[in-house]
Amino acid sequence: MKKITRDIINNAWTYDDYRTKIDELFAEGKTTGDNHSEAMLNYTKLNIFRMKRLDKTIRLTENTLAQIKKENRKIIWLVITEAWCADAAQVIPVLNKLTAENKNIDLKLILRDENLEVMDQFLTNGTRSIPILIVLDSETLEVLNSWGPRPTEVQKMVMDAKSEAQSNQEESKEIWDEVKKNSQLWYAKDKTKTIQDEIVNIM
Numbered sequence: 001m002k003k004i005t006r007d008i009i010n011n012a013w014t015y016d017d018y019r020t021k022i023d024e025l026f027a028e029g030k031t032t033g034d035n036h037s038e039a040m041l042n043y044t045k046l047n048i049f050r051m052k053r054l055d056k057t058i059r060l061t062e063n064t065l066a067q068i069k070k071e072n073r074k075i076i077w078l079v080i081t082e083a084w085c086a087d088a089a090q091v092i093p094v095l096n097k098l099t100a101e102n103k104n105i106d107l108k109l110i111l112r113d114e115n116l117e118v119m120d121q122f123l124t125n126g127t128r129s130i131p132i133l134i135v136l137d138s139e140t141l142e143v144l145n146s147w148g149p150r151p152t153e154v155q156k157m158v159m160d161a162k163s164e165a166q167s168n169q170e171e172s173k174e175i176w177d178e179v180k181k182n183s184q185l186w187y188a189k190d191k192t193k194t195i196q197d198e199i200v201n202i203m
Contacts, residue, residue, distance in 0.1 A: 002121045002143045004136060009076060012108035015096040022048060022083040032083040033113045040084045047089035054093035058192050060101070067200035068101045074138035079109045080119055080148075081131045086180065087150040088131040090187045094195045095133065106138065124149055125159075135202065145202045151194045154183050 013021065022032070022044065030036045031044040060068075077095060081088040092109070099107040112119050112130050122132045132148035150158070161179035165172035 004078065004118060004134065004141050004143065006141065008110060008115065008118060009078065009108060009136075009141070012078065012110045015092070015107055015109065018081070018092075018109045019051065025083065032111050035084075043084040043086065047083060047086060050086075050089040051093050054090070054192070055096075058094060058097045060097060061193060061196060064098070064196040064200055065101060067203060068098050068105075071102050071104055071203055074104050074106075075144065076106045076108055076136040076138050076141075078118075078134040078136055079107070079131050080112050080115065080122065080134070081109055082112050085130050086184065087154070090184075090192075091131050091133075091148075091150070091195055094192045095199070098196070098199060122146055122148075133199070147199060147202050150183075151190075151198055153194065154186055157183055157186070 025031055026041070026044055026048060029041065031040050033040075077099060079088075079092060079095060081092060095107055099105045110118065112128060116128075118134075119128050119130075119132070122134065123129075124132075129149035131150075132146060134143060135145040135147075136142065137144060149155070157179055161175050165175045168175065
């Protein structure tokens with residue numbers, strides 16, 4: 001049985017806390033987690049830009065607004081994330097925009113590598129893939145549903161690339177670089193609509 005403790009919720013960040021912490025770390029030449037390499041800092045820099053852009057440009061569809069406003073239970077959306085995760089930067093601003101439309105939904109964020117006891121309850125094909133959204137009852141902390149680590153179509157792209165890389169290890173870096181680029185192009189073209197649809201469908 002999946003279990004989230006009250007301490008996890010009490011120590012989780014709001015979206016504003018999360019954004020502020022990432023900015024502070026980046027200003028110090030750091031990111032979340034233990035790996036502060038140039039590559040991870042570059043990913044974090046891109047993600048700061050992505051989140052700022054999405055905060056300004058996300059437009060919720062009429063269907064999304066109608067569905068999100070129907071939620072009358074007090075629930076928590078607990079998200080497992082890290083600052084360097086490109087998918088998280090595309091997803092979390094959408095979740096923040098959604099929760100702003102319904103006071104019954106409380107968005108909380110925790111870092112994967114500091115909360116492996118939570119992460120390991122929500123593995124994807126045995127891996128610690130993020131972001132993961134966990135829907136909880138606010139009073140009992142019962143796990144009602146979960147979603148992630150990315151929209152279905154992007155997940156298929158990643159799994160196809162993983163399979164291809166395993167069978168063609170000499171070109172694995174090129175394969176992964178290509179899927180990273182293609183997934184970001186997909187997000188840009190989709191304009192968050194699929195994320196919106198998939199999230200309201202688990203409500």
